[in-house]
Amino acid sequence: MPHADIVLFCLPVNPHHEVVQQIAPLMKKTCLCVSNAKGLDETGKTAAQIFSENLAMHQSYALWPHDFRRNPGGSLCFWPIGLP
Structure with a gap:
């Protein structure tokens, strides 16, 4: 884990809080x-809210496939929503 460049959360939104902590x-x-989680956990929070509230300010996070957007050049790109 200390050397990982990317951590994939391929699980329902409910355990995100515990796993992130x-x-x-x-x-x-x-x-x-x-x-890749969608929906809300038992407290009504999305995966993005859980990341935002539980990761350090410098930690980047994104949702997939929910945050793919078109860049100014028109190609599809991965849009990290939690960049500091």
Whole structure:
């Protein structure tokens, strides 16, 4: 985990909070967290809200496939929504 460039959260949104809290201290500062979860957890929060509230300010995160957008050149790109 300390050497990972990307951590993929391929799980329902409900366990995100617990998993993020357990692994956040182990991640390097440049690691990107990506979730494919949709919907809300038991407290009504999205994966993006859980990342925002539980990751360090410098930690980047994104949702997939929910945050693919067209860049100014028109090609499809991955849009990291939690960049500092």
